[in-house]
Amino acid sequence: MHSIAPPTFDDVTDAARRLQGVAHRTPVLRSSTADAQLGAQLFFKCENLQRMGAFKFRGAYNALSRLSDAQRERGVLAFSSGNHAQAVALSARLLDMPALIVMPEDAPAAKIAATSEYGAQVVTFNRFTDDREAISRRLAEERGMTLVPPFDHPHVIAGQGTVALELLQEVPDLDYLFVCLGGGGLLSGCLLAAQALAPQCQVIGVEPAAGNDVQQSLRAGHIVRIDTPRTIADGAQSQAPGEITFPIIQRHVADIVTATDEQLVAALRFYAERMKIVVEPTGALALAGAQHGGIDLHGQRVGIVISGGNVDMDRLSRFLAA
Ligand SMILES: *Cc1c(COP(=O)(O)O)cnc(C)c1O
Numbered sequence: 001m002h003s004i005a006p007p008t009f010d011d012v013t014d015a016a017r018r019l020q021g022v023a024h025r026t027p028v029l030r031s032s033t034a035d036a037q038l039g040a041q042l043f044f045k046c047e048n049l050q051r052m053g054a055f056k057f058r059g060a061y062n063a064l065s066r067l068s069d070a071q072r073e074r075g076v077l078a079f080s081s082g083n084h085a086q087a088v089a090l091s092a093r094l095l096d097m098p099a100l101i102v103m104p105e106d107a108p109a110a111k112i113a114a115t116s117e118y119g120a121q122v123v124t125f126n127r128f129t130d131d132r133e134a135i136s137r138r139l140a141e142e143r144g145m146t147l148v149p150p151f152d153h154p155h156v157i158a159g160q161g162t163v164a165l166e167l168l169q170e171v172p173d174l175d176y177l178f179v180c181l182g183g184g185g186l187l188s189g190c191l192l193a194a195q196a197l198a199p200q201c202q203v204i205g206v207e208p209a210a211g212n213d214v215q216q217s218l219r220a221g222h223i224v225r226i227d228t229p230r231t232i233a234d235g236a237q238s239q240a241p242g243e244i245t246f247p248i249i250q251r252h253v254a255d256i257v258t259a260t261d262e263q264l265v266a267a268l269r270f271y272a273e274r275m276k277i278v279v280e281p282t283g284a285l286a287l288a289g290a291q292h293g294g295i296d297l298h299g300q301r302v303g304i305v306i307s308g309g310n311v312d313m314d315r316l317s318r319f320l321a322a
Contacts, residue, residue, distance in 0.1 A: 004154055006244055009196040011158035012189060015062040016165055022094065023058050023162070026050055028170050033274050038290065040297040043174070045167040048279050048309025052118075054235075055163050055186055055307050056087035056150070062159030063148055064091045072097045074144040079136045081107040082235055083308055084150040089120035100145060102136045110312065151185030152242030161189025167303050168197040176295070177303040180285035181205040181214055181256065182236035184245030186307060191252040201303075202254035206289030208233045209258040214241045214249060218256060232261045232319065235282030235308060257293030264288050265319050271306070272320070280311040281319070 029044040047055040064076060075098030078088040085101045092099035101115050105124035116122050125135050140147045149156065163186065164177060177194055179187045187205045194201050207214055211229025217240070225240040241249060259267075267284035271277050286304045290297060 004244070006248065007154035007158045007161075007189070007192060009192050011154060012161035012165055012193050012196075015058070015155070015158040016162045018062055018065045019058055019159065019162055022061060024050055025166055028167060029275060029277070031275050034270070034287075038297050038302070039299065041301045042290070042304055043167065043171045043302065044275070044304045044306055045163060046277065046306050047163060048277060048283055048306050050308075052083070052086045052090050053308055053310040054083040054087070054280075054283075055160055055305075056083040057090060058162050059151075059153075059156035059159035059185060059189070060084065060087035060148060061091040061094065063153060063155040064088070064095050064097065066155050067097075067146060071146050074146070075099055076148050077102070077136060077140045077143075077145040078148045078150070079103070079132050080150055081111060083310055085111070085115045085120075086118060088148050089115045089118035093119040098145075100139060100143070102132055102139065104132070108312070151183035152244050154244060157185050157189045157192070157245065157248070159189065160186040161193045163305055164190035164193035164303075165197065167305070168193060168201070171301070171303065172198060173301060174198055174201045174303045175300040176290075176297060177201050177203045177305070178206055178286035178290045179203060179305045180233075180236060180282055180289075180307050181207045182238040182282070184214060184241045184249050186305070187253070188245040188248035190305070191248055195252050203252065204289065204293065204295065205249065205253055205256040206285040206293065207256060207258050208236050208285070209260045211237060212256070212258050213239060214246075215256040215258065217241055217246060218250060218253070232264060233282040233285060235280065236285060255295070257289045257295065259285055259288035259292060263292050265322065267291070268316065269320055272316075277306075278309045278311065278316070279306055280308045283308045
């Protein structure tokens with residue numbers, strides 16, 4: 001992995017060509033209520049309305065589309081219980097290659113079912129007794145499958161960068177762009193696009209307050225690893241930024257702010273009540289960071305990436321009832 005060249009803006013534009021007509025060009029929504037609250041103009045890029053419900057489809061499809069014929073024939077493998085699993089499963093079906101997804105046996109039944117419905121084979125493991133990375137590596141080796149990582153891969157990063165590419169094509173003169181942050185695939189891809197298309201735009205990463213591994217890493221000047229954070233933002237429970245994502249973030253990000261679970265719930269409520277859209281907790285990080293991150297946005301034009309919308313309705317209603 002370390003010998004692979006880091007992605008560039010050219011890789012992002014190449015990904016955009018590969019995704020054309022395959023991924024949705026998601027809408028950019030406005031909200032006068034949100035504008036009034038912040039005294040700013042907000043532009044919401046709605047990846048909750050992307051295929052399979054999250055931006056992860058972009059990176060997975062781009063990575064799979066770049067495999068050789070021999071690799072395609074043997075197929076791909078991913079370990080994930082979340083959006084990356086479904087993104088790889090759907091992309092593999094579209095590109096007509098076998099996919100094997102390694103998931104914890106106690107993953108929500110709906111997620112296991114959704115992944116199998118996309119035609120992937122699901123292998124489960126016991127989170128408490130098995131080493132999922134070892135299992136995945138063994139399976140990949142046995143079957144000659146290509147392992148697709150969720151964020152630390154140049155083609156995955158380039159695919160995610162098309163989110164900011166599209167937003168900046170539509171709204172070129174943004175002053176700020178807020179992007180949620182787990183392992184940093186989405187943020188580093190968006191940084192490549194913003195750097196090339198809107199160098200004046202300050203890109204801000206938003207992490208859960210319970211797990212600010214990237215903020216700590218930036219301050220330390222090297223990758224800092226933390227315990228798996230306890231937060232409702234299940235797509236951002238990363239322990240450390242990636243070896244490829246971190247240097248890109250370090251070089252280009254303007255700042256990293258955090259949001260608490262309480263602030264995420266308020267943002268989820270705002271999305272449902274005011275904007276009539278379903279957003280998953282991780283997908284609400286960017287808005288919560290813009291609202292509470294301590295950055296003065298008065299009079300500014302601000303992009304907000306809504307990263308995904310995959311949340312069970314009973315889970316969402318529990319958050320909103322609390
Ligand atoms: C994976 C994911 C993230 C975090 O993305 P990274 O590339 O790991 O930083 C954020 N939101 C949603 C909905 C996700 O699925």
